[in-house]
Amino acid sequence: MSTTTLTPVPPHAARPIPWQRLAWVSWRRQRTMILTTLALLGLVAIYLLVTGLRMRSAWNTVNACTPRQSRACNFEWNNFHDRYSNPGIISAVFLFAPLLIGAFAGAPLIGRELETGTFRYAWTQGVGRLRWAIALLVPGAVVVAVLTGAFGALVSWHDHPLWDADVTARLGANEFPTTGIAVVGWSLLAYAVGVLAGFLWRRTLPALATALASGFGLALAASRFRFHYLAPLKTKSLDFVPGSQTIQQWWEKAGAVVSNSDLNATLQSAGVQQVNIGGGGKTTPTTPGDGTDPVTYLLHHGYTQWTSYQPGSRYWTFQWIEFGWLTALAVVLLAATFWLIRRRDA
Incomplete structure (x- = not known):
């Protein structure tokens, strides 16, 4: 009688879940935040477009007026200055907007998982906690950067007549962080702090408070040492340099x-x-x-x-310097979060 030898079938290695499907899960988790932020920014964009067009029209009237020293031209200039030089409380809203967007986007991502206990399910589904964290956090950072970049570009367009009229300095403490590319760096920093704080606190609200407090404190410090990114220039001329x-x-x-x-x-x-x-x-x-x-x-x-x-000519140099160190700090904080997630027991 012959015997048949059964050869064991090698176990089939499970294929990792494609990044596209992980991105879809990330979208499903963050779509409420994204759509809500888009709606709010849409309202802000309408306000900026309406007031920006009015401001441009008023500034064009001032530029077209001749002779410049006439009473009529002085009236137009004073009217433009008095109407647009003091934006009021909306300026404070714009100043804190990048930090608010980053903090509200980052704090719940991991903090809510740990607070509700759903991390035990998410971290044990064969995806791998590092892949899960990358699929969750990286798209969120990209969305925050895109939204705040668009916000900063719109604020820059809105305030350009004020820069041309030398009513507002582009390097001013209330203007610089909300325009250009620095606004992206501030939002990414708040996002990264919110993510790390959410992991450490295991709660959403304390993480949100930590991100906002850290961002506000660092913004206050940056307003003081920003003007020393490069050595200041000196002059004994009594004429003020426009835009400086x-x-x-x-x-x-x-x-x-x-x-x-x-x-x-x-x-x-x-x-x-x-x-x-x-x-x-x-x-x-x-x-x-x-x-x-x-x-x-x-x-x-x-x-x-x-x-x-x-000088105002250093605006973009300072913008890139500030964006650089803010983004580098945000990357370090996110890297620390990935490292802690990988070491944490499920």
């Missing part, structure tokens, strides 16, 4: 810095008054009733007024 951001003003005599008290003593001895109007040594003398000009007096007596500033 003044950093500091001070007076010197014989190459030595003169304090405000010494300036006051010098001016008072000549019967001239001076008023200190701000920090950083910035002073503005005022003319008394006898007609003596304080600035002219100081200049004629060996004093020199210096101003340090950043």
